[in-house]
Amino acid sequence: MLGRRGALAYLAVPPYVWLVLLFLLPLLMMVAVSLQPASGRIDFTSGWPSTSQYQQIADTPVYLRQLGLSAAIALGVAISAVVLAFPLAYFLAFRARQRATVFLILLLLPFATSFLLRVMAWKLMLGHDGAINWLLTSVGLVDEPTTLLIYSRSAVIITLVYVWIPFAALPIYAALQRIDRSHLEAAADLGAGPWTRFFRVTVPLSLPGVLAALFMVFIPTVGEYVTPVLVGGPQGVMYGQLVQDFFTRAGNWPLGSALAVVMLATTVALVALASRLIDVRRLA
Amino acid sequence: MSTQLRTTRRGLAVVAALALVLTACGLGGEPNELSVLEWSGYEQPDFWTDFASANPETEVSFEFGISDADILTQMEGNSTADIFHFYTGWQQFYVDEGLVQEIDTSKLTNWDKVPDSFKQLGQINGKQYYVPWDWGFTSIMYNPDEVPEVTSWDALFDEQYAGHISMWNDGPAAVTVSAYVHDYDETAITDEQLASIEQEWIAQKPLNKFYWSGEYVELCPNNGPLDPDIWIAYAWQGCYATTLAAGQPVAYADPVEGRNSWVGLYGISADSDSPELALEFLDAKLANLTCSNAMTLFYYGCVNQEVMDAVEDPILREAFALDDPSILERTNFTPLVTQEQRDAWTQMWSEVQAE
Numbered sequence: 001m002l003g004r005r006g007a008l009a010y011l012a013v014p015p016y017v018w019l020v021l022l023f024l025l026p027l028l029m030m031v032a033v034s035l036q037p038a039s040g041r042i043d044f045t046s047g048w049p050s051t052s053q054y055q056q057i058a059d060t061p062v063y064l065r066q067l068g069l070s071a072a073i074a075l076g077v078a079i080s081a082v083v084l085a086f087p088l089a090y091f092l093a094f095r096a097r098q099r100a101t102v103f104l105i106l107l108l109l110p111f112a113t114s115f116l117l118r119v120m121a122w123k124l125m126l127g128h129d130g131a132i133n134w135l136l137t138s139v140g141l142v143d144e145p146t147t148l149l150i151y152s153r154s155a156v157i158i159t160l161v162y163v164w165i166p167f168a169a170l171p172i173y174a175a176l177q178r179i180d181r182s183h184l185e186a187a188a189d190l191g192a193g194p195w196t197r198f199f200r201v202t203v204p205l206s207l208p209g210v211l212a213a214l215f216m217v218f219i220p221t222v223g224e225y226v227t228p229v230l231v232g233g234p235q236g237v238m239y240g241q242l243v244q245d246f247f248t249r250a251g252n253w254p255l256g257s258a259l260a261v262v263m264l265a266t267t268v269a270l271v272a273l274a275s276r277l278i279d280v281r282r283l284a
Numbered sequence: 285m286s287t288q289l290r291t292t293r294r295g296l297a298v299v300a301a302l303a304l305v306l307t308a309c310g311l312g313g314e315p316n317e318l319s320v321l322e323w324s325g326y327e328q329p330d331f332w333t334d335f336a337s338a339n340p341e342t343e344v345s346f347e348f349g350i351s352d353a354d355i356l357t358q359m360e361g362n363s364t365a366d367i368f369h370f371y372t373g374w375q376q377f378y379v380d381e382g383l384v385q386e387i388d389t390s391k392l393t394n395w396d397k398v399p400d401s402f403k404q405l406g407q408i409n410g411k412q413y414y415v416p417w418d419w420g421f422t423s424i425m426y427n428p429d430e431v432p433e434v435t436s437w438d439a440l441f442d443e444q445y446a447g448h449i450s451m452w453n454d455g456p457a458a459v460t461v462s463a464y465v466h467d468y469d470e471t472a473i474t475d476e477q478l479a480s481i482e483q484e485w486i487a488q489k490p491l492n493k494f495y496w497s498g499e500y501v502e503l504c505p506n507n508g509p510l511d512p513d514i515w516i517a518y519a520w521q522g523c524y525a526t527t528l529a530a531g532q533p534v535a536y537a538d539p540v541e542g543r544n545s546w547v548g549l550y551g552i553s554a555d556s557d558s559p560e561l562a563l564e565f566l567d568a569k570l571a572n573l574t575c576s577n578a579m580t581l582f583y584y585g586c587v588n589q590e591v592m593d594a595v596e597d598p599i600l601r602e603a604f605a606l607d608d609p610s611i612l613e614r615t616n617f618t619p620l621v622t623q624e625q626r627d628a629w630t631q632m633w634s635e636v637q638a639e
Contacts, residue, residue, distance in 0.1 A: 147447060147513050237638065246630075250627065
């Protein structure tokens with residue numbers, strides 16, 4: 001008869017099988033493809049494994065510059081989304097009271113539509129005949145619709161921040177909810193004012209959620225593809241577009257895979273470095 | 285043996301015999317499924333209406349590719365498509381890799397309606413591997429209210445129109461334009477020439493409002509007129525026609541270097557289970573109604589000369605320059621290039637994008 005630990009181990013088998021089959025195995029296949037010697041057909045019989053794709057990336061500094069730029073954009077988006085999501089989460093945790101559930105549902109409402117539709121909505125908002133141009137011309141701020149709103153890096157950042165705010169608010173909300181209210185009462189009893197309580201008690205205790213939100217936004221944004229394609233224009237290109245183009249437009253899977261592996265390794269390294277610097281375990 | 289048992293046995297025997305007959309019919313009968321690897325939009329019934337009318341029992345399913353490279357990759361991989369659709373420049377690869385079977389044109393009842401110049405595009409090593417179908421022009425589309433007459437492809441590099449230019453997001457297309465402008469041999473671009481082309485397009489990059497990926501997505505959204513912010517664009521004739529139809533000011537250049545022309549080709553997979561049905565499908569694609577639909581509903585040219593000759597719509601006549609008998613003589617058809625060249629060109633373009 002199985003003990004409690006044995007039963008738990010069996011329960012863990014399906015998710016592990018799932019992870020191995022649908023995450024680890026495809027990842028390993030991508031690494032294997034990235035080790036192809038040539039960019040043409042995939043062939044594991046001759047010359048494999050080879051580092052030629054990685055050599056090519058190293059010889060093309062513009063790829064790595066683009067990766068650095070995309071990481072910087074992702075960091076900016078993550079910080080902006082967290083800063084804007086924090087008041088939302090704070091309101092839900094401390095002020096909404098009985099209506100918290102309703103507001104939480106409202107916060108999650110955008111997830112009812114697809115990511116693509118939400119980005120397309122911003123394309124319509126920022127476009128030549130979009131809502132923002134209509135507003136600007138209606139109030140007389142500009143004589144004719146401005147072309148500066150869309151097809152730029154700022155359009156990519158604005159859209160991504162909007163898309164991620166609800167996503168970032170959730171872990172922050174969870175962290176704020178876990179704060180023992182007696183800490184705040186004790187701080188008040190000791191003479192701390194509202195701002196002092198907020199900065200010396202609430203913010204430090206919410207940091208695990210804040211960091212989780214930062215990572216949750218930063219990691220997928222580094223490889224973002226859809227948003228820059230739709231609203232980025234020539235100046236708003238991100239690294240994910242290069243990866244996608246090599247897979248679909250160029251049919252060059254080996255180089256696309258190598259670029260993806262480099263992105264993955266860089267993202268993991270950056271997150272590991274940040275975790276080490278911040279000491280997440282101590283915060284938790 | 286009881287009467288009831290005998291009756292049951294006879295009944296079972298009849299059922300078994302019927303099953304055998306039906307199975308035999310099924311095995312020996314005509315296949316009634318066909319799979320086509322297509323571009324999104326081409327699955328619309330208007331694009332294969334003659335086949336649907338003649339084969340109402342046949343179930344046609346569609347798989348989709350998003351680029352010529354993607355379609356080739358799918359054919360090299362696990363695609364089960366009987367028919368695939370791609371564009372000029374990629375003919376050689378399918379033959380070299382044994383992915384396509386030769387076409388018996390004697391079974392195509394509409395083959396005589398196709399001009400020889402189009403037929404030849406489907407030939408490799410003297411054998412007919414492909415059926416040409418849709419075609420069109422590529423040239424510079426411009427707003428004549430904002431831009432004086434465009435006579436060269438170099439208009440795409442004109443700095444005075446910065447922010448109002450749109451180039452197609454495609455490396456080989458960029459190389460083609462540069463080859464026209466600098467009179468390079470497109471099929472023999474050297475490394476030095478490619479490096480200079482890359483610098484040229486990096487310098488051109490800020491002039492673009494956007495690179496377009498879908499003709500009717502960014503350039504002429506929703507099959508409408510040209511985006512009002514764009515005054516000069518690398519464009520196909522479909523976008524020109526929809527802008528004309530919308531009554532917007534627009535012109536389509538006849539550059540001194542010549543327009544470019546693209547032609548869509550269909551091939552039958554070497555592994556097709558239904559080659560006869562596939563051939564029938566391709567024959568029906570060339571039929572008058574299907575070809576006419578491609579022209580009148582989607583502003584795409586069709587290789588059926590009878591249909592082209594019968595066009596009366598002034599917008600279509602203008603879009604396809606049907607009143608200019610020498611236009612095709614001044615047009616450059618997309619040449620065959622090697623896989624290595626394509627890889628180098630697409631990589632060059634990725635570097636332009638990343639810059």
